[in-house]
Amino acid sequence: MAHLEGRSAVITGGAQGIGFAIAEAFVKEGARVVLGDLDPEATQAAASRLGGPDVAIAVRCDVTSSSEVDALLHRTLAAFGSLDVMVNNAGITRDAGLRTMTESQFDDVINVHLKGTWHGTRLAAAVMRERGAGVIVNVSSLSGKVGMAGQTNYSAAKAGIVGLTKAAAKELAHHGVRVNAIQPGLIRSKMTESMPQRAWDQKMSEIPMRRPGEPAEVAAVALFLASDLSSYMTGAVLEVTGGRFM
Template sequence: MLEGRNAVVTGAAQGIGLEIAKVFCANGARVVLGDRDGDAARAAAEELAAAGGSAVGVSCDVTAPEEVDELVRTCVDTYGALDVFVNNAGVTRDATLRKMTLDDFETVVDVHLKGTWLGTRAASLVMREQGRGAIVNISSLSGKVGFVGQTNYSAAKAGVVGLTKAAAKELAHLGVRVNAVQPGLIRTAMTEAMRKDIWDAKEREVPLQRAGEPVEVANAVLFLASDLSSYITGTVIEVTGGRGM
């Protein structure tokens, strides 16, 4: 589905980001993995290359404009073009309003919202000249319904949706599509660290009665990155098992 395409995925050293990179490689894409942990990104890229994919890993702090620009340049210089950009990098600093520090709030908003804006801007500057491209932003169900202890995360992820729709309107006439994915409860190392009673309660909220797997998010991103979604822009796909509908 992505044969001959060149893609960048941020926050790709582990979790959902790494799964997206794996699915992209399995579908023919050449992938640049960006992550704040450069060593982990390079190790992940080596793993993908050993499995037959084409991938390179680089260090990138998505809140630093010059590093995001360099991430895009790495893809263009290495592979010749930039066809897909996935803004996936994220952090959490959960706490109630009373206990959340300003630093906790600003860190989460900077990584998720500012980072997505910087990635979208940098990618679009290349894609508009090419006359084609697909940008996929990772939001969250938390940005739709809001979750206790996540005023920072919910605000940032809701902002990603607004950014996606505004950017889609700006870039559509240039041949660049911008869409978002909102995962719900997904089985990752972070979520599996929850207490079992809390995890079980959250699963019961899902109409499909189970948590999602990272590959199920990656497959939705693959769809939006591919020509199967050629007439889709400014949309949000929920990968939630029906939770929050």
């Protein structure tokens, strides 16, 4: 039997990149997925690529809005009858040094990553605890472990997600709800491949495996955490980094 057969999963930021790779992995393992993202057209196209409304639906969602996240979850319940897995993946970057970063740039990143993950965690938990089962997977980053120059906003948000994950895991364990996090490192994407060559080379020199990760490799870890393969794990933070900054 497929690892997620008969289960329903919500993935924020699911229209592209790591989020879409997670959705692909889940669908292959029998799940029905709901993609929440800001771009309705891109999200609908992603859902169609996954197989259409029988297995994947698209919902416009701004994760900084509690009401929109709540609507996303209720759409899932209406469409598929259950909420078994919540993946809080939506994110943005607004990189700048301390001297030049604006308050707006700081707030935007904190609101999407940290507040958005808080909305997703607490609202999904409210549904899951009623039935005594569920899994929440939060996407942090290696930046939340070591801190990255030019990313005080992003590093703070991603570190905050780790703390949020551990605190929520302690609160929800006795309700049958598991909460874990993933910290990806340098993952190949349009954004990372557009960085200056010098920056790319510097990051590559820090990776013992001497290659970037692929979105599918992060998705495989999300699948592990979402499934019964990790049934005795909660409050864990798994690094997907090729050994960078061990």
